[in-house]
Amino acid sequence: MSEQERILKFQIFRYNPQRKGDKPRMVTYEVTEAPGMTIFIALNDIREKQDPSLQFDFVCRAGICGSCAMVVNGRPDLACRTLTSKFEDGEIKLLPLPGFELIGDLSVNTGNFFRAMSERIESWIHDQYADEVNYDQLEERMDPDVADEIYELERCVECGACISACATKRMRDDFLGAAGFMRLARFAIDPRDKRSDEEFYDVIGDDDGVFGCMTLLGCEDYCPKDLPHQTQIAYLRKKMAMVR
Amino acid sequence: MKVIYTDSLIIGGGLAGLRVAIASMQRGFDTIVLSLIPAKRSHSAAAQGGMQASLGACIKGDGDDEDVHFADTVKGSDWGCDQDVARMFVNTAPKAIRQLSAWGVPWSRVRKGDRDVIINGKKVTITEKDEAHGLISARDFGGTKKWRTCFTSDGTGHTMLYAMDNKAIQLGIPVHERKEAIALIHEDGVCYGAVVRDLVTGELIAYIAKATTIATGGYGRLYSVSTNAVISEGIGTAIALETGVATLGNMEAVQFHPTAIVPVGILTTEGCRGDGGLLLDKDGYRFMPDYEPEKKELASRDVVSRRMTEHMRKGKGVESRYGDHLWLDITLLGREHIEKNLREVKEICEYFLGIDPVKEYIPVRPTQHYSMGGIRTNATGESPTLKGLFSAGEAACWDMHGFNRLGGNSVAETVVAGMIVGEYVADYCAGNTISIGTSTIEHFVRTEEKKISDLLTRTYGENPFELKKEMQEIMMDKVGIFRNGPDLEQAVEELKVLNQRARKIALRNRISSSNPELVEAIRVPKMIKMAQCVAYGALLRTESRGAHAREDYPERNDRDWLKRTLTTWKDEQADLPEVTYEDLDVMKMEMPPGSRGYGVDNTVHHPDTAKREQEVEEIKANNPGADRYEMQELLNPINIPEKFKGKNERIGRGFK
Numbered sequence: 014m015s016e017q018e019r020i021l022k023f024q025i026f027r028y029n030p031q032r033k034g035d036k037p038r039m040v041t042y043e044v045t046e047a048p049g050m051t052i053f054i055a056l057n058d059i060r061e062k063q064d065p066s067l068q069f070d071f072v073c074r075a076g077i078c079g080s081c082a083m084v085v086n087g088r089p090d091l092a093c094r095t096l097t098s099k100f101e102d103g104e105i106k107l108l109p110l111p112g113f114e115l116i117g118d119l120s121v122n123t124g125n126f127f128r129a130m131s132e133r134i135e136s137w138i139h140d141q142y143a144d145e146v147n148y149d150q151l152e153e154r155m156d157p158d159v160a161d162e163i164y165e166l167e168r169c170v171e172c173g174a175c176i177s178a179c180a181t182k183r184m185r186d187d188f189l190g191a192a193g194f195m196r197l198a199r200f201a202i203d204p205r206d207k208r209s210d211e212e213f214y215d216v217i218g219d220d221d222g223v224f225g226c227m228t229l230l231g232c233e234d235y236c237p238k239d240l241p242h243q244t245q246i247a248y249l250r251k252k253m254a255m256v257r
Numbered sequence: 258m259k260v261i262y263t264d265s266l267i268i269g270g271g272l273a274g275l276r277v278a279i280a281s282m283q284r285g286f287d288t289i290v291l292s293l294i295p296a297k298r299s300h301s302a303a304a305q306g307g308m309q310a311s312l313g314a315c316i317k318g319d320g321d322d323e324d325v326h327f328a329d330t331v332k333g334s335d336w337g338c339d340q341d342v343a344r345m346f347v348n349t350a351p352k353a354i355r356q357l358s359a360w361g362v363p364w365s366r367v368r369k370g371d372r373d374v375i376i377n378g379k380k381v382t383i384t385e386k387d388e389a390h391g392l393i394s395a396r397d398f399g400g401t402k403k404w405r406t407c408f409t410s411d412g413t414g415h416t417m418l419y420a421m422d423n424k425a426i427q428l429g430i431p432v433h434e435r436k437e438a439i440a441l442i443h444e445d446g447v448c449y450g451a452v453v454r455d456l457v458t459g460e461l462i463a464y465i466a467k468a469t470t471i472a473t474g475g476y477g478r479l480y481s482v483s484t485n486a487v488i489s490e491g492i493g494t495a496i497a498l499e500t501g502v503a504t505l506g507n508m509e510a511v512q513f514h515p516t517a518i519v520p521v522g523i524l525t526t527e528g529c530r531g532d533g534g535l536l537l538d539k540d541g542y543r544f545m546p547d548y549e550p551e552k553k554e555l556a557s558r559d560v561v562s563r564r565m566t567e568h569m570r571k572g573k574g575v576e577s578r579y580g581d582h583l584w585l586d587i588t589l590l591g592r593e594h595i596e597k598n599l600r601e602v603k604e605i606c607e608y609f610l611g612i613d614p615v616k617e618y619i620p621v622r623p624t625q626h627y628s629m630g631g632i633r634t635n636a637t638g639e640s641p642t643l644k645g646l647f648s649a650g651e652a653a654c655w656d657m658h659g660f661n662r663l664g665g666n667s668v669a670e671t672v673v674a675g676m677i678v679g680e681y682v683a684d685y686c687a688g689n690t691i692s693i694g695t696s697t698i699e700h701f702v703r704t705e706e707k708k709i710s711d712l713l714t715r716t717y718g719e720n721p722f723e724l725k726k727e728m729q730e731i732m733m734d735k736v737g738i739f740r741n742g743p744d745l746e747q748a749v750e751e752l753k754v755l756n757q758r759a760r761k762i763a764l765r766n767r768i769s770s771s772n773p774e775l776v777e778a779i780r781v782p783k784m785i786k787m788a789q790c791v792a793y794g795a796l797l798r799t800e801s802r803g804a805h806a807r808e809d810y811p812e813r814n815d816r817d818w819l820k821r822t823l824t825t826w827k828d829e830q831a832d833l834p835e836v837t838y839e840d841l842d843v844m845k846m847e848m849p850p851g852s853r854g855y856g857v858d859n860t861v862h863h864p865d866t867a868k869r870e871q872e873v874e875e876i877k878a879n880n881p882g883a884d885r886y887e888m889q890e891l892l893n894p895i896n897i898p899e900k901f902k903g904k905n906e907r908i909g910r911g912f913k
């Protein structure tokens with residue numbers, strides 16, 4: 014951490030669709046850097062001291078909840094855990110995540126997108142007997158390694174970075190996207206989910222699904238949770254090809 | 258005026274809110290959840306450490322059961338909790354975790370055979386039983402007799418919340434996102450829903466319901482440094498307060514967690530110490546055994562936080578530009594363990610501190626963490642004074658935590674309360690109709706409209722961001738870990754002034770649709786009232802109990818203070834709430850007040866304590882054949898929905 018104070022230059026995308034006549038534009042703000050400053054801290058500083066209308070979304074501010082993905086100097090990332098000291102020239106350009114409905118400025122509607130995704134792939138355990146389980150009795154056993162593997166694939170925080178970085182998604186509106194494949198793979202390896210390969214095929218066995226992927230792997234490059242997208246997409250393809 | 262009708266309205270889409278929603282939906286009632294944000298982003302997702310449930314499958318949990326969990330919880334609460342509720346909770350927690358398992362949570366499982374763990378700074382080999390293989394495992398947490406905290410690697414809250422929300426989606430429960438409840442609608446002591454502001458369009462909508470449940474989480478952001486999410490501002494609790502009818506319970510009971518990183522206050526989980534991490538001072542010296550020879554780093558949270566503060570006051574803190582701190586050392590756990598079970602901690606250290614906790618110490622300091630206080634409910638989750646208003650989770654004072662909650666008992670509470678309260682919410686929906694006129698609804702909507710239009714037209718006045726900052730500083734400096742009369746008096750006076758100033762907020766950005774400054778302006782006056790409830794309650798309570806530690810009244814005083822604080826705000830123009838008290842009945846306690854076993858026991862005893870102890874002994878002596886279930890029935894009969902009454906099975910002992 015340098016003791017010297019720097020002036021950071023933030024170029025921020027501004028547009029409020031709720032406001033009649035408002036037009037998209039870039040606005041520059043200057044902020045005095047503080048030690049350990051993150052984009053979260055800087056944006057709040059701008060909102061409190063310079064422009065109280067600035068919109069953005071933070072919840073956990075600890076890199077856990079996935080609320081704050083935005084495009085930082087060309088890269089989709091979690092803004093709350095991005096330290097300003099990382100940018101040598103002190104210039105930081107912020108754009109909202111593309112591919113999602115814009116709420117205003119840096120805030121986008123990821124909620125409706127991910128709810129629709131969950132509904133589409135039926136992101137829950139399919140077991141007709143699940144609601145008849147007697148919870149007084151010992152739970153069903155699970156191999157410790159399988160539990161760990163499921164968790165590895167469940168670490169997605171629905172931040173949307175992979176969706177915004179996906180070239181296929183840009184061309185094909187209904188393309189499921191990497192977060193969807195990851196979620197599906199998570200259920201596919203879960204012994205509690207009784208769906209057959211054929212049933213999974215119905216969800217992702219077409220060009221809007223896993224066969225549409227052009228393997229450009231923006232998803233893997235930008236996923237802040239380092240999820241193994243490449244491996245999982247390959248796994249699902251192999252599995253689906255067998256059904257075909 | 259837009260009006261939306263439903264049976265069961267749930268304000269809050271975290272673990273507690275979603276679980277109540279699932280219960281009322283499964284019972285066939287029309288259900289709507291409101292949330293500031295997408296449900297999966299709720300603060301519940303941030304719980305890394307785990308959920309307590311006495312499954313007793315791992316070897317270090319051997320011998321655990323509801324009774325042991327009950328004793329830990331009551332002790333942890335410093336006898337401030339409602340023992341009926343604590344009983345309902347411990348008996349249901351094993352069912353809750355097993356249900357979540359069926360719904361998809363990939364709980365970490367027991368692996369048979371030997372494994373190395375760190376206990377008391379030393380490597381120890383423990384051997385898991387063959388017959389436990391594949392059952393849900395558990396880790397050690399502070400203030401517990403057994404290893405009882407079940408977990409999924411380092412992402413317990415995340416996996417629980419995802420499973421819960423997925424279940425809600427499966428059931429087709431609508432979650433109305435980016436909606437903020439800003440006032441409750443009520444008439445003649447009955448609650449009928451809420452006035453809700455759309456955070457995008459700014460539109461006000463009346464949600465009218467038979468039953469309204471507030472599950473909006475804690476109020477940590479009344480403090481300037483908190484581990485809580487930035488949205489944990491207590492607005493749900495505040496709108497209950499503003500009815501002037503509903504009461505809040507034990508608002509002064511605020512927990513500080515020992516290990517949040519300095520300066521930003523992001524939490525490193527108790528799992529760090531549970532798994533063997535140590536606290537060190539500026540000399541690299543492990544100081545906790547000097548203060549708490551038995552439980553050391555794993556004493557109850559309130560105790561560890563106070564000991565750390567004491568030690569820093571002795572000049573043993575590490576100096577930094579952000580004030581003194583101590584070190585959390587997890588290097589002894591080794592890379593493999595950290596990267597698997599404490600990965601979130603590692604990420605936080607890397608991103609926010611630029612250090613590698615595998616090799617370096619983590620700078621930590623006690624930081625605001627949990628709100629034991631909240632909307633006072635009875636054991637069914639309903640407000641005793643405002644019918645049709647329910648509350649669950651951190652927002653509620655259901656009161657299983659009393660004056661200090663144990664780590665891992667909170668996410669457990671959200672789910673268990675969700676299950677139990679959810680049934681009572683459904684019962685209420687079955688037994689009641691909506692009998693409120695449109696003119697009353699209109700009155701409530703117009704009142705909020707008027708407040709907003711005043712804010713938007715005032716040209717000169719107070720800055721809401723400034724007011725909030727001042728409030729947070731007051732709370733941090735004067736209503737913190739250690740409290741005393743003069744500081745608290747000052748805090749109360751200063752908050753009165755802030756409360757006045759908050760009536761004159763003016764905005765720079767005067768538009769009614771999506772506008773962060775307006776959001777702040779609506780919230781800040783509510784937050785200041787909440788802060789005053791905490792500060793004033795703390796001033797009046799002249800004893801030390803759990804997390805409420807008075808330097809000028811260091812003893813726990815059961816004789817005068819074995820009671821719950823109840824706060825109401827009846828007069829909108831007042832600067833102070835009305836405070837009354839509700840006695841805890843020693844003669845009904847399954848576990849009469851005793852010592853927690855930390856430091857010197859200087860308790861001033863309640864006159865009934867000895868009487869009740871003797872009575873308990875007699876009941877035990879007179880019923881030599883009673884098993885533990887029958888004994889509990891004799892000592893603490895509880896009412897619980899029929900479907901949760903069954904005994905819980907454990908390996909090695911069946912349903913015994």
Ligand SMILES: Cc1cc2nc3c(=O)[nH]c(=O)nc-3n(C[C@H](O)[C@H](O)[C@H](O)COP(=O)(O)OP(=O)(O)OC[C@H]3O[C@@H](n4cnc5c(N)ncnc54)[C@H](O)[C@@H]3O)c2cc1C
Binds near residue numbers: 271301308665
């Ligand atoms: C960093 C951290 C780690 C933790 N780790 C653990 C742990 O390991 N084990 C444990 O037991 N506990 C832990 N806790 C505590 C536990 O996570 C919380 O107490 C619990 O998750 C709270 O859940 P909840 O459902 O009550 O509220 P939350 O999850 O906070 O949800 C609140 C909901 O209310 C909504 N809301 C709020 N206000 C309004 C409004 N006015 N209108 C509409 N909606 C609103 C929000 O959008 C959100 O959906 C931890 C807490 C923190 C801060």
Ligand code: SF4
Binds near residue numbers: 169171176191195238
């Ligand atoms: S897969 Fe990764 S990038 Fe995509 S939404 Fe999940 S966490 Fe974000």
Ligand code: FES
Binds near residue numbers: 075076078080094
């Ligand atoms: S605010 Fe939660 S991940 Fe950034």
